[in-house]
Amino acid sequence: MNAIFNALWTEWKLAVGFLKEGRIQSLMIVSGVAIGVAVIVFITALIQGLQSNLIERTLGTQSHITLSAPEEKNIVWMPESGTTHLFNEDQRAQRMRSINNWQDVLTELDQMNEFKAVSPMVSGPALIQRGEAIKSVAVIGIQLERYQKILPLQDYLKLGQLRIGADDVLIGTELAKELGVKVGSKLRLDNGQDTVLVVNVAGIFELGVKELDARYIYLDLKRAQSFLDLTGGVTIIDLTIEDIFQADAVATKLQRLTGLKTQSWIQTNAQLVNAISAQSLSTNMIIVFVAISVAFGIASVLSISVVQRTREIGILRATGAKRAQILRVFLIQGGIFGLLGALVGIAMSYALVWSFNTFGPNLFYIPVEPVLLVWAIVLAMLTGFIAAALPARRAAALDPVEAIRHV
Incomplete structure (x- = not known):
């Protein structure tokens, strides 16, 4: 167990050392990841706040389900x-x-x-x-x-x-x-x-x-x-439920149980539901394209890092470092990019949300759910790992002799 921990600690120190050597590159990619995370968190929170406001305004004057003869x-x-x-x-x-x-x-x-x-x-x-x-x-x-x-x-x-x-x-x-x-x-x-x-x-x-x-x-x-x-x-029995998006399913169940005519808010507000679905789809597309942009940025920086450190990698391989260890060093770098970028991006998104809620048009309030922040960190780190995979494989595949000869 100690051997595994020591090996991981060594790989961690190597990854951090490589990042420190290329401070400018590291700072630029962390900034890029941070901007991407800030956009994702802010846009997602904005759409969630808008949808909550629309639903609250719509359902504020009606029940979720109605029963009638x-x-x-x-x-x-x-x-x-x-x-x-x-x-x-x-x-x-x-x-x-x-x-x-x-x-x-x-x-x-x-x-x-x-x-x-x-x-x-x-x-x-x-x-x-x-x-x-x-x-x-x-x-x-x-x-x-x-x-x-x-x-x-x-x-x-x-x-x-x-x-x-x-x-x-x-x-x-x-x-x-x-x-x-x-x-x-x-x-x-x-x-x-x-x-x-x-x-x-x-x-x-x-x-x-x-x-x-x-x-x-x-x-x-x-x-x-x-x-x-x-x-x-x-003539009518009005009902409200906890999960408003289950209104259709509950209404169908009630119709079978009672034989009464049932109608849910989803049926009576079809245009609103379509608008919410379109907003959610747009948000998901933004997240995907931002994540792809971030991934390309991390991959490009790490690819350059592999080229710049070919000789060091060759020396590490010649002194006994295994391919799996070299692979993990670059994967750790990708994870660090994702984690640092996510933390900075969350701080930026909080500033954007605070500015909107404080100085905005006061049309609605933007909440930031803790689960959204956790999800953003996981997404950023996962993107970092995936983006680092190709450069890491390339580094691990270097031949020690050829790498040491590299000028």
């Missing part, structure tokens, strides 16, 4: 043949329907550990009136405590109190602006079927999505059920 089909009974036929030529108009046995479904979902939040709601259209102004809105009946885990309304509340129940409701800023109302104002809701409800504006929220801020009006679940003529029923 299955669509109704056109089914005709033909007594003469005693069969039932399903006709798909014309899509049947879908009416507002409750999820069958939704309380049992809710209980089962609450017991499943993969869901962070489960919230039932009833949603339907209505007309809202104040004076001569009439607007079409979406009435959302919720259990506030559960719904807060899906969408933290408290964080989006601009005016008033987070209070629903009795005749108190929450409306969006755009709707309040269009109707000219403020906290404490009275509004008249009409469900279009001769049911009228006069409500009090308890709070005004701003979700940051103009369409939602202009249409959503939150009521207590029981009040909304009565208003929409869906007493005791819910």
